[in-house]
Amino acid sequence: MNLPEDKNAYNALVNELKAHNYAYYVLSQPSISDYDFDQLLKKCEAIEKLHPEWVQPDSPTQVVGGEVTKNFEQVKHTYPMMSLGNTYSADELREFDQRVRKAIGDDFTYVCELKFDGLAISISYENGKMIRAVTRGDGVQGDDVTANVKTIRSIPQQLHGNYPASFDIRGEIFMHKKTFERLNNTLKKELLEQGVDEDKIAERLYKNPRNFASGSLKMQDSKEVAKRSLDAFLYFVYTKENICETHAESLKLAESWGFKVSDHYQECASLEDVLAFIQKYDTERHHLSYEIDGVVIKVNQYKHQEDLGFTAKIPKWAISYKYKAESALTQLLSVSYQVGRTGAITPVANLKPVQLAGTTVKRASLYNADELARLDLHDMDWVYVEKGGEIIPKITSINTEKRDLFAKKIQYIQACPECGTELLRKEGEAIHYCPNDSHCKPQLIGRLEHFVSRKAMNIDGLGVGIIELLFERKFVRYFSDFYKLHLVREKLIGLTKLFEVENEYEYKYENEIYIHYQRVLYLFKIAKKVDEIKHLKSESELNDYISKFEEPKKQREFNFIKEKIDGTFFKISDILSFMLKKFGYPLEINFNHLIKNILCVNDLIEKVNVLIDEEKSYSENEKILLKNFFDKHNTDILKLTNLKKIVLQEKAVNNIIEGINNSKNCNLGQFIYALGIKNLGLVGANLI
Numbered sequence: 001m002n003l004p005e006d007k008n009a010y011n012a013l014v015n016e017l018k019a020h021n022y023a024y025y026v027l028s029q030p031s032i033s034d035y036d037f038d039q040l041l042k043k044c045e046a047i048e049k050l051h052p053e054w055v056q057p058d059s060p061t062q063v064v065g066g067e068v069t070k071n072f073e074q075v076k077h078t079y080p081m082m083s084l085g086n087t088y089s090a091d092e093l094r095e096f097d098q099r100v101r102k103a104i105g106d107d108f109t110y111v112c113e114l115k116f117d118g119l120a121i122s123i124s125y126e127n128g129k130m131i132r133a134v135t136r137g138d139g140v141q142g143d144d145v146t147a148n149v150k151t152i153r154s155i156p157q158q159l160h161g162n163y164p165a166s167f168d169i170r171g172e173i174f175m176h177k178k179t180f181e182r183l184n185n186t187l188k189k190e191l192l193e194q195g196v197d198e199d200k201i202a203e204r205l206y207k208n209p210r211n212f213a214s215g216s217l218k219m220q221d222s223k224e225v226a227k228r229s230l231d232a233f234l235y236f237v238y239t240k241e242n243i244c245e246t247h248a249e250s251l252k253l254a255e256s257w258g259f260k261v262s263d264h265y266q267e268c269a270s271l272e273d274v275l276a277f278i279q280k281y282d283t284e285r286h287h288l289s290y291e292i293d294g295v296v297i298k299v300n301q302y303k304h305q306e307d308l309g310f311t312a313k314i315p316k317w318a319i320s321y322k323y324k325a326e327s328a329l330t331q332l333l334s335v336s337y338q339v340g341r342t343g344a345i346t347p348v349a350n351l352k353p354v355q356l357a358g359t360t361v362k363r364a365s366l367y368n369a370d371e372l373a374r375l376d377l378h379d380m381d382w383v384y385v386e387k388g389g390e391i392i393p394k395i396t397s398i399n400t401e402k403r404d405l406f407a408k409k410i411q412y413i414q415a416c417p418e419c420g421t422e423l424l425r426k427e428g429e430a431i432h433y434c435p436n437d438s439h440c441k442p443q444l445i446g447r448l449e450h451f452v453s454r455k456a457m458n459i460d461g462l463g464v465g466i467i468e469l470l471f472e473r474k475f476v477r478y479f480s481d482f483y484k485l486h487l488v489r490e491k492l493i494g495l496t497k498l499f500e501v502e503n504e505y506e507y508k509y510e511n512e513i514y515i516h517y518q519r520v521l522y523l524f525k526i527a528k529k530v531d532e533i534k535h536l537k538s539e540s541e542l543n544d545y546i547s548k549f550e551e552p553k554k555q556r557e558f559n560f561i562k563e564k565i566d567g568t569f570f571k572i573s574d575i576l577s578f579m580l581k582k583f584g585y586p587l588e589i590n591f592n593h594l595i596k597n598i599l600c601v602n603d604l605i606e607k608v609n610v611l612i613d614e615e616k617s618y619s620e621n622e623k624i625l626l627k628n629f630f631d632k633h634n635t636d637i638l639k640l641t642n643l644k645k646i647v648l649q650e651k652a653v654n655n656i657i658e659g660i661n662n663s664k665n666c667n668l669g670q671f672i673y674a675l676g677i678k679n680l681g682l683v684g685a686n687l688i
Helices: 007-026 034-050 060-064 090-104 177-193 198-204 209-217 222-226 247-257 271-287 302-308 369-375 441-452 464-472 479-492 517-533 539-547 552-564 569-583 604-614 620-632 634-640 650-665 668-674 682-687
Strands: 074-076 110-116 119-126 129-135 141-143 166-174 231-238 265-268 292-299 318-322 327-339 344-356 359-365 382-388 392-398 496-500 643-647
Touching (some): 007 034, 034 060, 110 318, 119 209, 166 209, 247 265, 265 271, 369 392, 464 496
Antiparallel strands (some): 496 643
């Protein structure tokens, strides 16, 4: 390979590669073969290796990534990333059209664009160079993912043409269907090579392109992001001064600067044209190389956009039409009730898990008593579930033909499920409330969680579990108590809580539950040790008992058990004594050999019995005991594996106190919002 020693020749090669990249990734019109491009790229890499001082930051060799980001910095958007109002019906579109015409007259046009199913991104450019890329976040601020976005070849790092000195551009990052399939096939091959059972592989594969793209963009290693072959369409330019008169013109300008703009947009003179565009892509979307979930309709003229303005959350000059959501049939298992910080009671349908739009749905909101009555839900009904707006699952209807003849109708509760107080429902309101706002635990904890949340006081380090721990140990009950925690700092260090979490299982087939039996067998392993100490009456006796052992290994084993005791000796001792009494004497067996994978409860007898029978070191009595345990006590296993532990380490306590101190610098609007006043949101708090 002949390498030029002249920097100008290197710069010319870089520019040539950029032009080929633009033709391939933006215009979808390759100007040379892949082989020829690869040869030029290798030549460029060789030159840069010899002359690292020549390397251009936006050289095509640099988009392979390599930067590692441990924490994504939060960046405030120059222009807030607002949501769009949405609709699923032509009638609501007509209402939108009438509102627009009433406000600005008939002298305007619409622009229809595809609503890409990906991850929204805001990219800032200064003097033609990309300086920052930020995710939507909460609309006000998001995560700085610049290093990862630079690996996306269809997003230029250096613009060309007559662009503004400073501007932001919005777009959508997504993954093509074929790319998703290719990466999933690669993963499947790797899992097979690792010896993973074929019936287990499906649950390990990526679920859908959107989630895969979103997860990829938040990876810490940009080199790994580069391997995901993400793509992007850019669709809205934000500048301090208008660069043109219409949105359609801005799309053409953005394309001339080097941005990839979708070809599938159209100016529409009337609502009929808009509806025709929607109908067209309801069919054609299935033939696109990427996923869309609807169409975005915008008023084309910027002067009219300014006249129409915004509500607190959405622009009045745009709306999205969503295509009908995918539906699935599943069975209702139960109805539970959640208590919010304001005392509002929300019924929730617990469902037999079902795949819907690429994700597993286990619950659906039932909203209120009126919705429960409208659906006429009965015990164990078969229900149709959709994802409202492709995000929140909801029950749309019931398959009454599958209903059990003797099924009882589900009635809305009359008392709070947490404190037992009789519920109230004010006239004209749909929600039931628990009036016990001073003693109902979920309300008290909910208000504390709201107070420390990002949009409120924004106190880092105080997650749900930690707030529950501080509340239960009586360190925090009122908002002001957070600002006294520095006085009890030493008492906070080492605080521990065991709390119940959702079981780590999934339904794959009817009546089957999967859990990690390693967790159960771990309890077996330490239970024999507990049997040796169950006669002790206190923690001090336990300490004395441990100190008698000279062997460090023996001491470590018992100290490990003591650590699991959570500072409350009798609590864990009672649990394990219960195991001893109910299940018989646990055995010293080779647990790692016995259970290596996740096992299915319904397949348990067959699979575990085979493993036990194959273990030659077990006596017949030991085999019988193990088989009986797994055969008879599946429910108890689930209960015993349903615990999680959190411990407040010194560093965590320091971070919490630092976050509390930093929160004192909040603005008045944040503070008012943090108080959790009923019917007062963030916008209203800021206005006050």
